[in-house]
């Protein structure tokens with residue numbers, strides 16, 4: 292089983308590696324979107340999939356990262372890729388601050404609160420509450436990433452930046468899963484009372500899950516700002532949070548391959564059916580419903596850890 | 600030497616006094632049974648000890664430490680471990696992962712050391728896995744280490760909970776109806792297991808309805824009825840106590 296998994300993973304990686312050489316710019320750009328959503332969903336998977344905390348405001352953390360990168364770049368001329376860690380940090384700290392008072396809430400209540408957080412952030416951006424986010428128009432003129440003197444501008448070039456980052460993320464998250472921290476998140480999801488009763492500081496790990504998931508969303512936001520060179524609040528709507536939530540649940544909560552597959556399906560498939568325009572969302576909705584009834588555990592549900 | 604001491608503990612839920620002015624001591628190295636009819640307040644006493652509930656009045660002292668007001672995970676790290684009346688395992692995780700939860704608080708590794716696979720983190724993981732496997736072996740679940748908890752037989756689930764509690768390396772282990780749902784053979788094995796836990800120098804406080812187990816395993820019993828303590832003493836003393844006899848007969852003896 293392990294061997295086969297390895298082969299499949301290798302094959303997918305090889306296909307992705309050559310994809311920009313075979314596809315036109317439009318499809319490469321679709322794959323770039325898939326990559327960004329994969330990053331976001333892998334972050335959300337820590338919160339929702341691994342720790343079982345219902346978060347339907349993930350776009351707020353994404354926005355925090357994107358705006359941090361855009362503001363640092365346009366106002367202070369900091370190279371966009373240099374803002375990557377800081378974008379993550381701002382999003383992560385923001386998540387800690389908003390999660391702190393609400394993280395003890397039960398699933399459905401937490402869901403509603405996070406929806407509220409997502410909307411507040413979006414509305415604050417639209418109304419330019421802080422005077423530095425450019426209101427509904429957003430921020431433009433973000434500079435292209437400069438990779439050791441090499442300016443990244445083509446979709447093909449962004450492809451390798453984004454998917455390289457996805458690969459690194461998968462590598463790190465697989466390691467995290469196989470650790471004390473990764474297990475603690477699962478204990479939370481399975482039974483928080485038993486976890487606390489086994490000596491685990493559940494409040495700390497709930498916050499840590501939010502912080503780390505948002506950190507990744509923030510970094511994805513930075514890459515998004517670099518790719519678009521212009522960002523505005525409409526990119527961080529409630530719908531984005533819903534899509535990400537869907538990707539994690541559809542793929543199989545806690546399953547990294549599942550989340551990746553679902554990112555392809557949820558972001559990629561509607562592009563395949565572009566000519567059907569509005570009907571495609573109808574079909575899409577139906578497919579989701581059928582999926583959840585037929586396969587509630589997700590497309591590729593998480594499998595047990597292996598112990599060497 | 601007294602390890603755990605409850606003093607004038609009271610807990611009410613709305614109008615109901617679930618625990619009423621209860622005091623008793625647990626000596627280091629002893630096996631103490633907490634018994635009483637259904638609804639007497641036994642589980643509530645456990646939940647007060649481990650900080651799941653806050654008492655309205657009273658004190659709980661463990662090894663010179665005042666427990667009231669501490670968060671549950673802090674109380675566990677002080678050296679108390681517990682199991683639950685309605686088994687609370689991490690259902691979707693393997694037996695080994697369940698027991699590793701007990702090892703958690705003695706480990707240090709965080710996000711970065713895991714992502715970087717630092718040598719210290721790897722050593723710590725290996726040590727924790729070895730310890731968890733030893734505890735599984737101790738309760739007789741070596742074969743089931745990689746079985747998902749929800750697929751274990753009922754009796755095995757109870758023993759897995761004990762293994763998880765033991766992995767915290769407690770000084771005091773409190774068990775809420777460990778023989779609940781076990782057949783005669785399993786109960787017999789459980790009495791053996793309790794003896795071996797005691798032999799490790801761990802103090803035990805247990806709730807149990809199975810009177811044969813209680814009489815054989817415990818050296819001291821505390822009897823609750825309607826939230827109040829009605830008797831305390833050796834199994835022989837308690838067995839002859841008229842109030843205890845009346846409580847059990849009056850409550851419609853289902854033991």
Ligand SMILES: Nc1ncnc2c1ncn2[C@@H]1O[C@H](COP(=O)(O)OP(=O)(O)OP(=O)(O)O)[C@@H](O)[C@H]1O
Pocket residue numbers: 612615617635636637638639640641642643644684
């Ligand atoms: N969280 C709670 N909220 C309200 N009432 C409670 C709560 N927990 C326990 N009670 C009540 O307190 C009383 C004591 O309950 P407890 O569970 O401690 O009894 P017990 O001695 O463990 O009984 P059993 O042998 O059936 O397990 C019961 O009347 C119960 O209904």
Ligand SMILES: [Mg+2]
Pocket residue numbers: 641642643684
């Ligand atoms: Mg009880």
